[in-house]
Amino acid sequence: MHQALYRKWRPKTFDDVCGQEQVTSVLKYETEHRAFSHAYLFCGSRGTGKTTCAKILAKAVNCEHPVNGSPCGECAACRAIEDGSATDVLEMDAASNNGVDNIRDIRDEVVYAPSSLRYRVYIIDEVHMLSVSAFNALLKTLEEPPEHVVFILATTELQKLPATIISRCQRFDFRRISLDALTGRLTYIAERENIELESEAARMLAKLAQGGMRDAISLLELCAGYHCKITPQVVTDAVGMTGRDAMLRTAQAIAERDYDSLFAQVDEVVRSSKDLIVFWQDLISLWRDMLVVKATARAGAYLDLTDSEEEQLRAAAGKFTRETLLYHCKLLEDALFAMQKANAVKRIVAELTLTRMCDEAMDTSNEALLSRIAKLEDRVALGGVAAPSPVAEAAQKPAPKQAPETVTPQKPAPKAAPAQTGTEGDGKRVLKPFRAWRELIERVGQSDPMLSSFCRNAEAYTTDGGDFIVRFPSDFAKSMTEKGGGREKLRAALIATAGKDVPDSQLLLEVKGKTQASVLDEIIAAADE
Template identity: 40%
Template sequence: MSYQALYRVWRPQSFQDVVGQEHVTRTLQNALLQNKISHAYLFSGPRGTGKTSAAKILAKAVNCENGPSKEPCNECSSCLGIMDGSIQDVIEIDAASNNGVEEIRDIRDKVKYAPSSVSFKVYIIDEVHMLSTGAFNALLKTLEEPPQHVIFILATTEPHKIPATVISRCQRFDFKRITIDHIVDRMKFILESSEWRYDSLALPIIARAAEGGLRDALSLLDQAISFSDDQLSVDDALSVTGSVSQELFETLTKEVMNQNTSAVLELLEQLLENGKDPVRFIEDYLLFMRDLLLYQAAPDVDDVYKTIVVSERFKEIASDISSDIIYEIIHILNQAQQDMKWTNHPRVYTEVALIKLCQLKKELRLEEQIDLQDLVSQITQLKRELDLIKQNGVKVADNQQSQGPQTQSASRRAPRAKNTLHIPTGRIVDVLKNATKSDIQKLKGSWGELIEQLGKQQKRSQAALLADAEPVAASPNTFVLKFKYEIHCKMAMDNPEFTPAIQTILQSLTGSNYEPIGVPEEEWLSIREDFIRRQREEGNEVEDDEEVQEQSQLDGEAKKIFDEKIISIKE
């Protein structure tokens, strides 16, 4: 074939041609000038960012007859031989098809032989993460201490799959995605060098579709040139990449703001008939709304936009649409993008998303009206309660003036008595008398799920009260619920919805209708100790609860480990 693809013709032949990886090329150039070449390198990063090209340039630079210099001369016999592949001392290996132990053993056996025509024998292993575990192990020793005339350069797009033992033996360089500006500048250089006419607005479209890979960008550029007639236009770039123009997004946003559903669906129909991908359309529209939001927040920042050129029409749209609507549009588009990953009908989700966007302003207005009505009703209710409080306050004051000092003191004591927590000691003692291990184990085993279900049922306040509470004793139909703090116990037991909610969930989890009896921790310890003491005085055997059993197990384990003579157990 006489024709070669652009990315092959314009493959970088020197470090200065490697686009957007200055942090890598500068380090390698300084190492060449200072004669500090390592025995092994690891180049990692996304596809099409220059890993293999940088490896070949480094191979030329270390073997250049006019070196040491920070760039290969590309004129000597060594550089020319490496470029055309006639020198056998620079070996490129595809690890995807040579991933076995035997291939690595073959490399290990051949590295000891000196290079035949250049100074260094260079092994470039591409997609090295494809090697098997045995192959990596076979490579370890050779990679750590190769002969002085051997350099290993490993390239990969997935460095997390490489064993740490391999990475630690290499100098690692992480190649990053190339920015849109760098890709556009490189394409301009190629087009001008090839004397091909182009529209400057078409290049950013191709650069965005490449997603940070220069090789992908040059492949798309090659395809767009073939598609065009005598000049690369914006329409050519849009057709090849499947992207949508900014003007169409601006028109679409205008129709969405006007709630013109039929016009929006007609625009979508035209796009799909022209071969646009629904998934790509949603992604591009999402980025357009992102740029619109960024322009509203920081109009002076120009280098953060991904899809737009700031035009007068764009400024007009940005001033007409509110940021709240943009937030909702981004949320709807993002949800549609997620749903489209798992469907065979992406067009349906695209149409549904656009219809939602057209109805968005109606929903927001309805929500505002509902919120306003709710606010008015709350204010009215608060006003009624305030009037009621004022009336009751006047009546209480009149009653206190007409009553004697004893009645007034009694009325002052009444609120304090109302706030006192009542502890049902008798019922707790009954639970202790009838307590069983199976019931308490069943409750504790379901306790975490109980709290989780309360949270799912929007009863977060009740779930929060149970965060520091736990069941400590249980009979077949009742259990004692110990709270760490008295205030939490009172809040739970005074709440009329608390006990029914607990009983309902426990019924579904355990099959038993357990009724909780709340008690603060201090009172529980006192009641429990008094119960155990009375039972022992009456000569009854008392079955320790779970806490006592755990302590007994710990005491037994301590006696097994240490001499009983040196152990002193204190309650």
């Protein structure tokens, strides 16, 4: 009989468990020193190894010859537990056995000594499903069980457990498994099972699993059913998801108001028998990623993307303002809820929402108005909208009646103060990195791509005195920035990004290695990063 891959490759020892070192290291120490607790509580999301570690621990406490804190797998106790013939290890699903009578049966059984093993182990999975009466019946037994009994409780929803239960157990939190750990495990299993798996496809499967090893291995087995080399396209077809390229094309179509492409994309999803809700969730994920890129200085730390994918994402995010992305997220979220309602026509909801995302003028909500205002502010700051001339305004106003002039003696004008050079006190400046520099470059690139290319390798800093310093890698980049009104465009983008007026005298353009900066500058910059 065929055995599912996730069962076949279930870890047998603590060393085989991936991504849960903070749990397995403690359990191995307790096994080596025979210092077991009477009750354990394993909590975490699905597929992270809770039940697996519970079974390994059940073998470890009864193993006759443990090896480095893990069960040997060869003694009679380990073999009996592995094949399910050990009557002293009881695994109960609390989702289907949640009544008080089931707990009373356990309470009556614990008084008897184990029949063949050293300890009697009770594994209660999904323990949060127990009723209130069942929890109350378990309290006293869980607090002071006999010396030969060990309880292992597992749950995915810790918040549903009574505090009295949690306080009586040794608690372990199982984290979501990292993308690299999932990818490595999938590659290892594919090699042993003679499955051809591309590295990019393995990474896609790991991302789809969302931190769960069981889901990742199940998806691998699903793709292996195609009996061909597993490529990103095979993963896309098997799972029913829309590729990232299609998501980026959708974002570009919204930015360019290309209604034909949007309706064609929805039609393609419907005709391919893919679920529109899955397509919509992928779209929400893309908008979240673009918002992270626009709002943070280190987006790569929060996104599991390759360098090329990150560049594509930055290019797509540059077509929208933060206000527009937030407005789009609100529309996408509302549409997802509407699609999940009974009798909802998903295609119509999707098409109407994408149409509204193209033009904020179709919506009168606060989010839509903020998006339109943000775009207008950018156009004014970059010179896209001509401001009214002060001379013309003065000509339209009637001249006020002039009062008779009176001659008063004037004091001599004070001598002009020497111009500030951006130094403070003893001639040393305290520089702080300007975190919105990337966003500023994107603003400049909308009106002058050439100017943004010279600024891309530059570094920007601010001082406590309000100066804004741009350090270019070469004299050539600095001189090209100052030509053709580039300095004024840079200052306009700075005003729009910083949200405050920056006089031209406080915009200082410098070349790296030719400034008066002190060592303190680099120390503070490194600390802020």
